[in-house]
Amino acid sequence: MKAKPLNADSSTEEKIKAAARKLFTQQGFAAVRTRDIASEAGINLALLNYYFRSKEKLFEIIMLENLGHFFxxxxxxxxxxxxxxxxxxxxxxxxxxxxxxxxxxxxxxxxxxxxxxxxxxxxxxxxxxxxxxxxxxxxxxxxxxxxxxxxxxxxxxxxxxxxxxxxxxxxxxxxxxxxxxxxxxxxxxxxxxxxxxxxxxxxxx
Amino acid sequence: MKAKPLNADSSTEEKIKAAARKLFTQQGFAAVRTRDIASEAGINLALLNYYFRSKEKLFEIIMLENLGHFFxxxxxxxxxxxxxxxxxxxxxxxxxxxxxxxxxxxxxxxxxxxxxxxxxxxxxxxxxxxxxxxxxxxxxxxxxxxxxxxxxxxxxxxxxxxxxxxxxxxxxxxxxxxxxxxxxxxxxxxxxxxxxxxxxxxxxx
DNA sequence: CCTGAAGTTAAACAAATGATTAAAACAAAA
DNA sequence: TTTTGTTTTAATCATTTGTTTAACTTCAGG
Incomplete structure (x- = not known):
C-alpha cells in the first residue's frame, strides 16, 4: 500500500488537470493539442492517456468543473x-x-x-x-x-x-x-x- | 477575356465563402477542417487553396466580414x-x-x-x-x-x-x-x- | 536483496489534415 | 479547328496529432 501523493497539488494527475484546465478554458477543445497540455504540465505525453484515457475524457472533467463554477x-x-x-x-x-x-x-x-x-x-x-x-x-x-x-x-x-x-x-x-x-x-x-x-x-x- | 461569374452567388468562389462563413462562424477556426468547408460547399478540396491560398487567409476574410456585421x-x-x-x-x-x-x-x-x-x-x-x-x-x-x-x-x-x-x-x-x-x-x-x-x-x- | 506493482519515458503508429501537383476539362478567341 | 488561358479533378505529400507500445525506473513490502 502506498500513500498516493504527498502533496496533492504536485501529483502528476493534478499537474495535468491544472494544465488542461488552463488551456481548455482559454482556447477550447479543438484548439488545444495533447502535446500542449503535456508540455504546460511538464510531464511526458503518454502520462495524459495513462491517467485520463483520452483527450476527450480529460476535457469532460474540466468542463464539469467549469460548469460547476458557473452554476x-x-x-x-x-x-x-x-x-x-x-x-x-x-x-x-x-x-x-x-x-x-x-x-x-x-x-x-x-x-x-x-x-x-x-x-x-x-x-x-x-x-x-x-x-x-x-x-x-x-x-x-x-x-x-x-x-x-x-x-x-x-x-x-x-x-x-x-x-x-x-x-x-x-x-x-x-x-x-x-x-x-x-x-x-x-x-x-x-x-x-x-x-x-x-x-x-x-x-x- | 471572360466575364467571371454569370451569377455571383453560384460562382465557386462565393460557394466556398458561404460554406466557410457558416462553419467558421458556428465552430471557430480550429474546429473546422478544410475538407468540411469543401464538402459543405460541394467543391473539390484543392479549389479552396486555388481561390484563397490557405485556410488562414480564408478565415481572415470571414472574420473581417463578421466584425463588419458587428461594428x-x-x-x-x-x-x-x-x-x-x-x-x-x-x-x-x-x-x-x-x-x-x-x-x-x-x-x-x-x-x-x-x-x-x-x-x-x-x-x-x-x-x-x-x-x-x-x-x-x-x-x-x-x-x-x-x-x-x-x-x-x-x-x-x-x-x-x-x-x-x-x-x-x-x-x-x-x-x-x-x-x-x-x-x-x-x-x-x-x-x-x-x-x-x-x-x-x-x-x- | 528480491519482487512486483505503479509511474515514467522515448519511440513508434495510424489516422487526420493542410497543402501541392500534374493532368484533365472547359470555354473563349483566333 | 486549333490555341490559349482558366478552372476543376484525383492523387499524393509532408506534418501534425491522438494514442499505444514496450522498455526502463522507482520504491514499498516480504
Whole structure:
C-alpha cells in the first residue's frame, strides 16, 4: 500500500488537470493539442492517456468543473428562503463578479460549450422553479415590482454580470483601459448592477 | 477575356465563402477542417487553396466580414448629429437585435476572436470620441441623466442587447423554450432594453 | 536483496489534415 | 479547328496529432 501523493497539488494527475484546465478554458477543445497540455504540465505525453484515457475524457472533467463554477452556489442563493428578493439579486451579482474576477475565461468557455453540446448542460436545478422566482411573482402581484416575462429578469441579471467578462478584451480595446482599471470597473458593478436591476423593476406611477 | 461569374452567388468562389462563413462562424477556426468547408460547399478540396491560398487567409476574410456585421452601422448611429441621446440608444438596440436575429452565431464568434486576437480588432472608430458620448456628458452636466463611468453605459447597452444571443442555447435550456418563443422574447427586448437603460439613467430626487 | 506493482519515458503508429501537383476539362478567341 | 488561358479533378505529400507500445525506473513490502 502506498500513500498516493504527498502533496496533492504536485501529483502528476493534478499537474495535468491544472494544465488542461488552463488551456481548455482559454482556447477550447479543438484548439488545444495533447502535446500542449503535456508540455504546460511538464510531464511526458503518454502520462495524459495513462491517467485520463483520452483527450476527450480529460476535457469532460474540466468542463464539469467549469460548469460547476458557473452554476454551483447559484442554486443555494436562489433557493434560500431567508433572504429577500432584492437581497438575492445582490448576492447573485456579487457571486458572479467575485467568481469571474478570478476565472475570467470561464464565461466564454461555458457559452461555447453550451452551444457545442447543449444536451450536456446541467438541467437538474430549474431556475424557474426556484424560491427566487416565487418571490418575484409575489412582488409582482403585490404591485411592488413591474410585471415582466421572468426570462427577461434572468437575462438582465446574467447579461449585466457576465457579459463584461466575456467581452473583456473587446471592452479593453474599445475603451483603451488597463487590467487594473478594468478590474475596478467590475468591482464597481457589484454595487451598481443590483441598483440598476432595481430601477428597471420600479413601478412608475 | 471572360466575364467571371454569370451569377455571383453560384460562382465557386462565393460557394466556398458561404460554406466557410457558416462553419467558421458556428465552430471557430480550429474546429473546422478544410475538407468540411469543401464538402459543405460541394467543391473539390484543392479549389479552396486555388481561390484563397490557405485556410488562414480564408478565415481572415470571414472574420473581417463578421466584425463588419458587428461594428458597421454602429459608427453611423453613434455619430449622427441629428438624433437625440435616447433615440440613439433605441437605434443601437434595434440594430443589434435585428442584425443578430439573422446572425445568431456572430456574437460568440466575435467574442472568441476578440480574445484570441485582440490586436486584430478594428480600433479605427473610437466609441469614446463619438457624438453619442458627447451627448451623454451634456445630459449629465444638465442634470438630466445620472452620472456614471461611460464604460458602464456601453457595457450595459451591449450586455442587454448582445448577451442573450451569445447565451441562446443556455437560456433555452434553462427556460425550456422553443426557437419561436425565444425569438419573440428577443423582439420584445427591442422595446424594453431602451426603457430599462432609461430607468437606470434616471436621476432620483 | 528480491519482487512486483505503479509511474515514467522515448519511440513508434495510424489516422487526420493542410497543402501541392500534374493532368484533365472547359470555354473563349483566333 | 486549333490555341490559349482558366478552372476543376484525383492523387499524393509532408506534418501534425491522438494514442499505444514496450522498455526502463522507482520504491514499498516480504
Amino acid at each position: 454551483q452556489g447559484v442554486a443555494i442563493i436562489v433557493n434560500d428562503e431567508k433572504t429577500s428578493f432584492y437581497k438575492k439579486i445582490e448576492l447573485l451579482v456579487d457571486f458572479y463578479v467575485t467568481r469571474l474576477l478570478n476565472n475570467p475565461d470561464v464565461p466564454l468557455f461555458v457559452l461555447n460549450e453550451a452551444r457545442n453540446n447543449p444536451q450536456k448542460l446541467p438541467m437538474q436545478f430549474n431556475l424557474m422553479d426556484s424560491f427566487f422566482m416565487k418571490q418575484f411573482f409575489t412582488e409582482v402581484k403585490a404591485g411592488k415590482v413591474k410585471a415582466m416575462n421572468p426570462g427577461h429578469l434572468l437575462i438582465n441579471i446574467m447579461g449585466l454580470s457576465i457579459f463584461p467578462f466575456a467581452a473583456k478584451p473587446m471592452i479593453q480595446r474599445v475603451r483603451g483601459i488597463s487590467d487594473k482599471e478594468y478590474e475596478s470597473l467590475m468591482i464597481e458593478r457589484k454595487k451598481l448592477v443590483p441598483e440598476w436591476i432595481k430601477s428597471m423593476l420600479e413601478v412608475k406611477k | 458597421q452601422g454602429v459608427a453611423i448611429i453613434v455619430n449622427d448629429e441629428k438624433t437625440s441621446f435616447y433615440k440613439k440608444i433605441e437605434l443601437l438596440v434595434d440594430f443589434y437585435v435585428t442584425r443578430l436575429l439573422n446572425n445568431p452565431d456572430v456574437p460568440l464568434f466575435v467574442l472568441n476572436e476578440a480574445r484570441n486576437n485582440p490586436q486584430k480588432l478594428p480600433m479605427q472608430f473610437n466609441l469614446m470620441d463619438s457624438f453619442f458620448m458627447k451627448q451623454f456628458f451634456t445630459e449629465v452636466k444638465a442634470g438630466k441623466v445620472k452620472a456614471m463611468n461611460p464604460g458602464h453605459l456601453l457595457i450595459n447597452i451591449m450586455g442587454l442587447s448582445i448577451f442573450p444571443f451569445a447565451a441562446k442555447p443556455m437560456i433555452q435550456r434553462v427556460r425550456g423554450i422553443s426557437d419561436k418563443e425565444y425569438e419573440s422574447l428577443m423582439i420584445e427586448r427591442k422595446k424594453l432594453v431602451p426603457e430599462w437603460i432609461k430607468s437606470m439613467l434616471e436621476v432620483k430626487k
